[in-house]
């Protein structure tokens with residue numbers, strides 16, 4: 445490829461291997477077919493449960509002719525991992541693993557995932573590729589505020605940054621005042637955190653009288669939870685950086701399954717390592733190109749835990765159209781939310797991030813909010829609690845609330861009761877924010893359904 449046609453990204457940074465990111469669609473499909481055969485072979489040979497399923501679907505690994513043949517195989521769901529807790533779906537003996545991670549779910553047992561040394565290598569590579577696409581460069585100081593531990597965010601971003609040749613500050617989540625001081629003193633160029641924690645850092649910086657907009661921060665890699673475009677603007681304005689969306693899930697790998705490039709028009713899903721499908725969540729049939737649907741992922745290079753047609757529950761859209769950056773890998777559009785997070789309020793289906801997008805756009809309201817769902821007779825009701833921006837006159841809050849209520853109704857047809865409250869009164873997150881407090885099935889004022897604590 446001549447210099448003139450080289451994608452902007454590679455021309456600018458000249459790093460990693462652009463070849464695999466710019467394979468033609470046909471070359472990618474051929475690579476996927478070869479790796480899918482290997483993955484099915486691995487599952488067939490080492491995971492009795494998978495072998496049974498493959499046999500029942502008439503899918504002999506060596507006989508696989510087309511990628512579409514995989515559609516004969518039933519989906520995998522999170523419950524399959526739980527049923528075989530902890531290691532029943534692993535294709536390697538525990539002694540042959542290099543690491544375990546786990547995420548706590550809404551119910552009962554954690555979801556446990558395992559990696560061989562090779563799996564960890566590939567994960568680091570993909571996270572490094574993701575970071576490079578977002579403009580992270582060797583030598584950058586990367587302040588990594590994703591939680592370290594069983595959550596994949598901390599160690600995943602850490603390994604990717606190291607692989608890229610960055611200087612990692614492994615600060616993890618929490619101790620926010622100290623984080624602000626370290627960000628300034630060490631001069632980090634890159635911040636990795638959940639979007640809600642990035643905002644919490646900005647807020648604490650303000651309260652300390654520290655202006656992070658004039659710090660060395662230039663790039664943010666945010667993910668692990670849904671966030672709206674309005675939230676992105678707030679984060680960028682308050683931290684003085686360009687914010688990129690990074691997606692992933694522990695069942696498939698961790699962060700770095702997909703990431704935005706400098707064009708920020710969707711997240712490139714790394715098709716040399718994953719096969720992406722989009723389905724109608726009701727019927728399981730393939731969703732038409734461009735339509736919203738549930739993301740289903742098959743791993744193509746995972747040794748320890750091959751996942752075949754895993755239903756992520758994440759609702760998004762896919763596009764295979766060419767991106768201006770030159771990468772050919774498909775793009776996942778912003779993940780609006782999880783199927784199981786969708787609220788149905790008086791017949792209106794809505795994701796928390798859609799509500800966020802409407803509210804956070806309003807200048808007098810802060811991006812700190814909580815949604816409380818209750819049942820009144822046969823109807824579900826929604827109460828939105830949101831903070832006013834610091835400095836707004838408390839006398840205006842009732843009017844702001846009425847306006848926001850009207851706005852929700854006119855923009856997304858949602859009837860909700862909105863209460864605007866004083867700045868700093870809602871809890872702040874250090875990892876994934878818990879936005880929805882579902883009191884429908886609770887006895888009295890029971891605890892909220894906390895999701896995937898880092």
Ligand code: DLL
Nearest residue numbers: 597667668669670690691692693694698699779896
């Ligand atoms: O959250 C991995 C991760 C860490 C991704 C750091 C990005 C950055 P889990 O804890 O297993 O893994 O949760 C996975 O989080 O199925 C989505 O519902 C949600 N999620 C992850 N990234 C995004 C994103 C990590 N960029 C679940 N936008 C996924 C929206 C996201 N939702």
